[in-house]
Amino acid sequence: MHHYGLANVWDQGDIVTRGILIVLLIMSILSWTVIVVKLWNLVRIRRMTNHAEASFWQSDHLEDGLKTLGGNASSHRGNPFLALALAGKEAATHLPQAQPHLHDRIDASDWITHRLKDTMDEAVARLQSGLAVLASIGATAPFVGLFGTVWGIYHALIVIGETGQTSIDHVAGPVGESLIMTAFGLFVAIPAVLGYNGLTRANKTIVRKLNRFAHGLHAYFVTGSHVSSGTRNDMRVVTRDESETNEGVLKWH
Template sequence: MPESFGLTHIWTQGDAVTRLILIALIGMSVTSWVVIVLKALDVWKHKQSALSSEQFWHSTSLAEGLAVLSHRPDNMFHTLAQVGQEATEHHQAAQKQLHDRLDVSDWVTRSLRNCIDDHTSRLQNGLAILASIGSTAPFVGLFGTVWGIYHALVAIGATGNASIDAVAGPIGETLIMTALGLAVAIPAVLGYNALVRGNKFIIARMNRFAHDLHAYYVTGARVSPSAQANHPSHLAAAHVGH
């Protein structure tokens, strides 16, 4: 009766190293999918906040605008507006402190830029895990294949049977490990790229919103869209160079 090959056979007949590799690949797969799902929900939430941030500028007062932004929980744009307001009020109220040597424009710029940096760091949490899994999983699977081929050849040599039937089954079975490594890596890489693209959209919206906030807190008026097109945000430039 022909012997059945597959994952079950690999697990039951494999040694400790083979089983450890299988467990590692399964763990990588579960981890990557958990990160992808959680981060995708996070990106979707912040995208909705970014798209609705324009409502802030249609409010009749700053307090009303902050209230509009606060309707969404964990709204990064609400935090930006609050930081800008607090920076302006603090600069106006503080006396005889070192930061008084900075004008209000520089002080608000620095505060908003620091806030954007903090949010950017939060958005990037978990991406390193996906990048690591995407780059290492194929090699883990390949190691499992090489390890399996070695043991298959040793077993074939011990039996002295080198027919195609005796060789093809065990050798072919070890290739499953490489396939598993690729199956783990491909979703991780695709998820990483999709999340990075979503984060770039959110960060670009935060830079634009922060530029408008800076103009509002310093001059009392939002920068017009035509002025934004002709003069790129120095906040964004400072953020890139940071």
């Protein structure tokens, strides 16, 4: 039995067979790296914002609310909720300072909407980074393994034809070793597909929370209500009646 197995495929394989094994190994390492890193980031974001969002709306002042979200401007890249709050604050602060240039051209609601939307797009892009790698590996790994199987069987048949040995004990080894390539391809592809689906579903949950939080920020910075538990209802998503008189409600979904 020591003559069979993946090690024997490597020892007896040519440069193409070894190249396919290396490619599949690299694909596996990449997919697991992306899965582990993205899962760690998702867990970190959830821990960071599990209670921070509710605490933010219950804060007495905006600065206190920003502290509950996790810190200062230097740490906002890893915290999309803090990034949204800082972007809204920056937009609301910048507009009055630029009144001689922008106030007559850009509505306050539209300007804040634009800044929040840009920040949302950046946060979603960071959440989705790496998923294309998983999708590509999940789609191509089985075919790479299948190509290795076809290549291995082709060479096994050549050897069988040259030696004239057609008994089952001579055929089973080379053909079975070639089929290992297909199994290796599936071993690489299945975690990538499952990881892609799981991470996509988790990202959608976070994006929904970000959208809800962004709508609340938009209402707050436009109306100027204080961030406190007593005025939490004032920072809801703009109602239908209000939207008829305010065309600046957030327009992304």
